[in-house]
Structures are given as structure tokens and as C-alpha cells.
Amino acid sequence: MARCMKHTAQLLILVGIAGAGCGPGGAAEAVRSEAPTANQALGEEPAPECSSVAAKARPLIVDLDSEGRVDLEVAMKSGLPVVHYGCDGLRVLKDCRLPGDFAFASVSLKEDVLQLTSKDEVRANLPISGVKLAGSLERGTSLDLAMGLVGKTTALTDGATKSGLKGECEGATHFVRSATLGAFVMKRGSGAKVAAAADIFVASTDTNSESAKQVTTRDGSIDECRKANPDADAPPAQCRSAIRVELVPLSDGTADEAPATSAIENPCPTGYAFTDGKCTPQRDAKAYLCPAGDEAVCREQCGAGHAGSCYNLGTVLTGVGDSCKGSYDDCRAVKVVPPESPEHARYSEGAKAFEKACNGGVGIACFYVASYLEQGAFGQPKDAARARAMMEKGCAQGDRFACQQLASRLQESNPTDPNAFKFASRACDLGSKPGCFQAIAQLMKGQGVAKDPAKAAGILKRTCAAGEGKRCAELGLLILEGHIPGTDKKDAVPYIERGCELGRDDACRLAARVHGGKMGVPKDVDKARSFLERGCASEDAKKACAKLKSELGL
Numbered sequence: 001m002a003r004c005m006k007h008t009a010q011l012l013i014l015v016g017i018a019g020a021g022c023g024p025g026g027a028a029e030a031v032r033s034e035a036p037t038a039n040q041a042l043g044e045e046p047a048p049e050c051s052s053v054a055a056k057a058r059p060l061i062v063d064l065d066s067e068g069r070v071d072l073e074v075a076m077k078s079g080l081p082v083v084h085y086g087c088d089g090l091r092v093l094k095d096c097r098l099p100g101d102f103a104f105a106s107v108s109l110k111e112d113v114l115q116l117t118s119k120d121e122v123r124a125n126l127p128i129s130g131v132k133l134a135g136s137l138e139r140g141t142s143l144d145l146a147m148g149l150v151g152k153t154t155a156l157t158d159g160a161t162k163s164g165l166k167g168e169c170e171g172a173t174h175f176v177r178s179a180t181l182g183a184f185v186m187k188r189g190s191g192a193k194v195a196a197a198a199d200i201f202v203a204s205t206d207t208n209s210e211s212a213k214q215v216t217t218r219d220g221s222i223d224e225c226r227k228a229n230p231d232a233d234a235p236p237a238q239c240r241s242a243i244r245v246e247l248v249p250l251s252d253g254t255a256d257e258a259p260a261t262s263a264i265e266n267p268c269p270t271g272y273a274f275t276d277g278k279c280t281p282q283r284d285a286k287a288y289l290c291p292a293g294d295e296a297v298c299r300e301q302c303g304a305g306h307a308g309s310c311y312n313l314g315t316v317l318t319g320v321g322d323s324c325k326g327s328y329d330d331c332r333a334v335k336v337v338p339p340e341s342p343e344h345a346r347y348s349e350g351a352k353a354f355e356k357a358c359n360g361g362v363g364i365a366c367f368y369v370a371s372y373l374e375q376g377a378f379g380q381p382k383d384a385a386r387a388r389a390m391m392e393k394g395c396a397q398g399d400r401f402a403c404q405q406l407a408s409r410l411q412e413s414n415p416t417d418p419n420a421f422k423f424a425s426r427a428c429d430l431g432s433k434p435g436c437f438q439a440i441a442q443l444m445k446g447q448g449v450a451k452d453p454a455k456a457a458g459i460l461k462r463t464c465a466a467g468e469g470k471r472c473a474e475l476g477l478l479i480l481e482g483h484i485p486g487t488d489k490k491d492a493v494p495y496i497e498r499g500c501e502l503g504r505d506d507a508c509r510l511a512a513r514v515h516g517g518k519m520g521v522p523k524d525v526d527k528a529r530s531f532l533e534r535g536c537a538s539e540d541a542k543k544a545c546a547k548l549k550s551e552l553g554l
Contacts, residue, residue: 115143
């Protein structure tokens with residue numbers, strides 16, 4: 001994907017954020033050949049030239065202006081925001097939409113500081129106005145970003161095609177799948193030692209201090225963030241500013257969603273490595289995220305202390321991605337080999353790498369540690385209690401798969417365990433469709449949680465919006481049968497029809513029955529015939545269709 005700019009795609013809303021002189025032969029190229037660059041004048045090495053951006057990016061959007069933030073928040077309430085992201089910058093396509101919605105999953109408050117110490121880092125990490133901010137950054141200074149993070153809002157949609165977009169979408173490349181929420185302050189710093197987040201937040205509110213005068217942008221209240229409940233289903237009103245977004249590339253092909261890759265991919269542009277929460281020129285990086293699949297570099301960078309590289313090393317040594325072979329969405333396969341196997345030494349090293357990654361905050365690595373503890377594999381003594389603790393640790397760190405697996409195992413052992421619903425619900429909020437399905441079933445049956453069809457309907461609406469045709473039809477049927485309070489039979493029609501549009505033959509036949517006047521909805525023969533034809537195209541449907549045609553008189 002040849003583009004020209006930075007980090008993980010996020011939002012923009014400023015139309016004019018071009019990265020000056022990315023293309024060959026332009027005016028910037030002519031100037032470059034005639035005069036020294038700013039980097040040369042400052043005695044710095046030239047910035048890595050942008051030739052492509054990461055397919056999946058997680059850029060900061062703290063430099064988005066107030067109007068842009070309003071537009072972004074509005075966009076997130078009416079679908080999944082669509083953006084253009086490339087070497088020429090990042091911008092939100094305000095009039096383009098993708099169906100879907102978001103759910104919030106909270107975490108305990110995390111206060112941190114990210115220091116951007118060079119023009120290159122500013123450009124690579126702030127894709128909205130980084131070019132402008134980098135130009136005003138004096139040598140020996142920095143941009144210091146203090147953050148208070150309370151959770152993440154995530155969509156269920158893992159992938160989408162350009163054909164599924166609605167509105168004015170020219171130039172669309174990515175959609176926003178999630179956003180990290182909280183409060184932040186960004187100010188100019190001395191470039192020396194990194195101040196504590198609390199100190200930056202306090203100094204920024206003192207209008208008489210020199211530090212407050214150096215603030216370039218802020219949003220949210222850290223005091224409100226400190227009141228956040230890690231078990232809440234929504235962030236405090238003044239602690240929900242989007243700080244970082246996850247961008248997923250739009251596909252030109254079919255709408256099939258590929259399972260998430262096993263390894264953690266570098267979210268930075270070409271020439272940059274991900275380290276300490278930011279993209280920095282590869283030449284300057286010390287402990288950084290290794291390229292997925294590069295065993296030698298992953299072993300080196302894991303040894304240097306990078307938790308993400310330890311996780312990637314574990315995936316290489318144990319072949320977890322290959323073991324899934326597309327079994328199902330969110331597949332994470334665990335293979336245990338006996339001590340006499342030639343692979344045992346590699347798997348044992350992989351198990352140790354996963355443990356380092358788990359202890360370093362990589363949630364999905366905790367799932368593998370738990371699995372080895374359950375089985376007593378690779379030097380880990382069997383320990384069911386510690387295995388569950390590791391799985392809960394991964395879930396608390398925001399890994400949807402760890403939450404979903406924990407929920408599934410708890411329900412298998414005791415369907416009425418309230419913790420099974422708690423973890424299934426959290427998995428759903430983190431974007432796990434299997435977690436949503438389990439939560440729906442428990443809410444409808446009243447297993448481990450009070451029976452609540454209305455709440456189940458809310459989750460069904462999310463899964464339907466994310467392209468799950470079966471869930472659309474299920475929601476429509478529940479409404480038709482009177483299980484959802486406050487709804488009328490006609491409210492079921494759009495959901496059933498969407499299920500048909502998403503390729504469910506059974507939903508098409510149900511739509512034919514509905515429009516045939518058999519389900520309490522006014523009869524429409526033309527629509528009934530149309531949906532019947534769509535639902536009877538397959539050979540397997542012949543018997544059911546013959547009976548339905550006779551019943552409807554078509």
C-alpha cells in the first residue's frame with residue numbers, strides 16, 4: 001500500500017494536511033536539490049522517506065482540532081468512521097459511513113507520558129498536523145503527551161469492503177475499528193527528563209505557570225478520569241476523549257472477514273520501529289517490536305526487553321498461527337508436544353517468551369501461559385488456579401480472546417456462574433462475536449444473569465450491524481414473536497431483510513413468509529415473491545421452498 005505518511009490510521013477532519021513533497025519530481029524535490037534541508041541545517045540525519053504506511057495502524061489523534069473532535073464523535077455515534085490514510089496524511093471522510101457501532105470496555109486508570117523528541121517522531125506519530133508541529137519544534141525540545149486512559153470503545157467489525165460504504169467515499173482507505181478513551185494534555189517540553197503525567201496535568205491548569213503557556217492542546221479532565229470505575233460500562237462524561245485509534249484497511253474484494261493474525265504487526269510507516277508506545281526511526285530504536293515472523297530479530301528484541309517482540313517470538317517458535325488453519329474467527333491454537341519430540345526445545349522457549357510477554361502487558365500471551373499451566377506443559381506444573389488467574393489477567397489487559405475463552409470455559413463447567421456472563425459481556429465489548437453470542441444466549445435464558453430480552457436485543461443489533469446475517473434474522477424473529485418489549489411486528493422487517501441481504505437464505509425465506517401476510521405484517525405479494533426467489537436459489541432449499549410456495553400461494 002504505497003502511501004506517504006505515518007503511524008496507525010486515525011481521524012482527521014482537516015482537509016489540508018498534505019505531507020509536503022512526498023511524490024517524486026515535485027517542488028519539494030527541486031528545493032531539496034538546491035538547498036540544505038531543515039534536518040541538515042540542524043545537523044540531523046534525513047528523515048526516513050515515506051513509501052508506505054502500515055496496513056493496520058494505531059495512530060495518535062491528540063492533534064485533532066476541536067471541530068474535528070466533534071465531527072469524529074458524531075461519526076462514531078452513527079456508524080464506523082471512514083478515513084483516508086497514507087503518506088499524504090490522514091483525514092476523516094465526514095460524509096462516508098460504514099454500518100456498525102461501538103461498545104465500551106473499561107480498564108483501571110493508566111497515567112502515562114509519551115515524549116516525542118525529534119521532528120521525525122512528531123511527523124510519524126501525529127498524522128494530522130505532525131508536519132506543521134515538527135516544523136516549529138526547536139532542537140533540544142520535545143512534545144510531551146500526558147495521558148489518562150480509562151478504556152477502549154470497539155466495533156465488532158473486523159474487516160470491510162469499499163463496496164459496503166455509503167455516501168461520499170472517494171479516497172477511502174481505512175475505517176476506525178476502535179478508539180482508546182481518556183484525557184490528555186500535550187505541551188512543549190525541554191527534551192530532557194520525562195515529567196510525570198500527574199505533574200504535567202497539574203502544571204497545565206496553572207494559568208500563571210510557564211508550563212501552562214507551553215500547552216498546545218488538551219481534552220478531558222484527569223480529575224474525572226481518576227473517578228472512573230474499572231467495571232463501568234461507560235467512561236465519565238469528561239473522560240472520553242479519543243486519544244489513539246485503530247485503523248483497519250478497506251478491502252477491494254469480498255466482505256469475508258479474515259481472522260486476526262497471530263503476530264503483532266508493526267503499526268509504523270516504512271523506516272520506523274514501534275518502541276515505548278511510539279514510532280521512532282529504525283536507526284534510533286533500541287528495544288522495539290520485531291517484524292512478524294523474523295525469529296532472529298524477535299529473539300534479539302525480546303532479550304532487549306520488548307514484550308511485543310517476546311509475544312511475536314512465541315508465535316514463531318510454537319506455530320500458533322499455522323495451527324489454526326482458518327478454523328474459526330479469533331482462533332488461537334495451543335499445541336503441546338512431548339519431551340522426546342524434536343520440537344520440544346523450541347516450544348519450551350516459546351512458552352517462556354509468552355510468559356515474558358504476559359508479564360509485560362500483552363494480554364493474548366496470558367492465554368497461552370494459562371493453557372500451558374492447565375496442561376502442565378513445557379516446564380509449567382499443572383495449576384488450575386494460576387491458569388485462571390493468567391486468563392483473567394489477559395482479559396483485564398484488554399484481550400478479547402482471553403475474555404471469551406474464560407467465559408466459555410466457565411459456562412461449560414457451570415452454566416449459571418455469573419462470572420461466565422461477566423466475561424462474555426466484556427469479550428463482546430472488546431469486539432469478540434463469540435463473546436456476544438454467549439452473552440445473548442445467557443440473557444435470553446436467564447443463565448447466570450437476570451433474564452433481559454431487551455438487553456439481548458441491543459447486542460443482537462450490534463452483531464447485525466457488523467454483518468452477522470443470522471443474528472439479524474434472529475432479532476427479527478424475536479420481535480415477531482413478541483419477546484422484545486416496546487417493539488411492533490413491523491419493526492422486525494428491516495432486520496429480517498438485512499439478514500437476507502447478508503446472504504442468509506433462511507432469512508430470505510422468512511422475509512417471504514413475513515411479506516406473504518403470515519406473520520402479522522401487511523401482505524405484499526411482490527416482495528414475498530422476490531424474497532422467495534432469493535431464498536430458494538440453492539439445491540438444499542428445494543423441499544422447504546416447495547412447501548412455502550404452496551403455503552403462500554405463489
